[in-house]
Amino acid sequence: MRDFQTPGRSAVFAANGMCATSHPLAAATAVDILKSGGNAxxxxxxxxxxxxxxxPQMTGIGGDCFALISKPGEDVIGINGSGRAPTALDTAALREAGHKAVPPDHIASVTVPGAMHAFCTMSEAHGRLGLDRLLAPAIRYADEGVxxxxxxxxxxxxxxxxxxxAARRHYLVQGAVPKVGTMFRAPGQAEVLRRVAAEGPAGFYDGEVAEDMLTSLAGLGGxxxxDDFGRIATDRVDPISGRYGSADLIELPPNGQGATAILMAAILSQFDLAGMDPLGADRAHVEAEAAKLAYDARNRFLADADHVTRIEHMLDPDTARRLAGLIEMDRALPDPMAAAGHIHRDTVYLTVVDRDRMAVSLIYSIFHSFGSGMASDRFGILFQNRGAGFALDPAHPNDAAGGKRPMHTIIPAMLAREGRVAMPFGVMGGAYQPAGHARVLANIESYxxxxxxxxxxxxxxxxxxxxTLETGYPESVAADLAGRGHDVVRAAAPLGGAQAIAIHTDGVLEGASDPRKDGLAIGY
Structure with a gap:
């Protein structure tokens, strides 16, 4: 139990349904949908x-999403709602220009948005209410403002x-960055959502909305x-999993980086974390070293599912044991993340559990803050820059190419115990996400x-x-880690933002929401 005399927040308990996410209006909307007969x-x-x-700086209808859906007594379903690079992507021109990676603010980084197709597909296959009911709250807030x-x-x-x-016109308020409490409106997006509510995916990927996006992209050099929009597809995929303590960590397969979280947790399982101070230097050191090794594997192996060949190697327990053997308690390894590409922390994550205990773990993003920084002229749809997740190396499975999906950072997760989903959860925050999953998992299972x-x-x-250490670590821990060879810095911004809903064996729901974000958990 927390100390009620210090700042903090209590967990939220409810019996019927719950949502945990990063904004109160979104959490309240989810609960309203549940109360009106909708499912998770x-x-x-x-x-x-x-x-x-x-x-809007974190996500939008021009982005991608991934989801895990759990129904009691059934296998967990994976949803890959990520788009592909345009077929005519010219990687030769990027290499000739001297680029070693796809620049995040270059038109070549813009991939086809996959989230809207995924939402329509999920609604049709697993929902109860129609898109008109589901999109009505966002339409109203886009018109009236938040x-x-x-x-x-x-x-x-x-x-x-x-x-x-056009992005400056749509995402600045009277030409300026909005301050706290400023009303932000997006009437163009409201119109797009009305069309999707009436027409389904065709309202987005065809007609005037698609024409606006394609004309704008062409004007920007895309x-x-x-045909790229017409080929959009949402894939149902089988999740992958790994054991840590008494729990199974369930993740999505590539093109996401979920295997990185499983590998990192497996490496940590080789150490007696429970015998270490959870906020001490030993735990932080082991976790940092495990992250370096797991992310090194990610950087070498993960890509579009059609191009990955080493996923079994990453998930093999022997791989984790061998990598754990490389960790020394008094010396830091070199950091492969030093050259792992663009650092960002921009994503939204939410989880919902309904009264029937269907659970959804969903993550949704435009990659970097405001994506590519470019938007469609008429409707103001921000274009994601997921193509910046590609490599520019013909020998690499994640090499950029037309029609491929890039390696994705966004990953939803679930914990299961004895074959039962016990907690959908996620930790947004770009590259940090696998480490965030492993940390939350270890905090629960080991501590x-x-x-x-x-x-x-x-x-x-x-x-x-x-x-990078958040401010919660004392200077004594920072000094200890520096003595082991780590180049220690204090975080300029919070690391990630997590949400979780524990489903207790008696059916009670326990929601948790990260104080690093604006949101909360709400139940009824």
């Missing part, structure tokens, strides 16, 4: 689309410099055409923390050649 899929879709209005929340305002100010052309405490606890992460 319905509620997740309604909340996710609204988050694109509440946190007050900009504190963390959203912070992120908006940090990312707004990338906005260009190679996208109507016995409840979900809220596991989320609240300070975080660390090796990135860009440095070991």
């Amino acid at each position: 899929v319905d509620a997740a879709i309604a909340a996710a689309v609204l988050l694109g209005i509440c946190e 007050p900009v929340a504190p963390r959203t305002a912070f992120d908006w100010a940090e990312g707004a410099a990338i906005l260009q052309g 190679a996208h055409d109507a 016995g923390m409840d979900p809220q405490a596991a989320i609240d606890a300070p975080r660390s992460f090796p990135e860009a050649g440095r070991l």
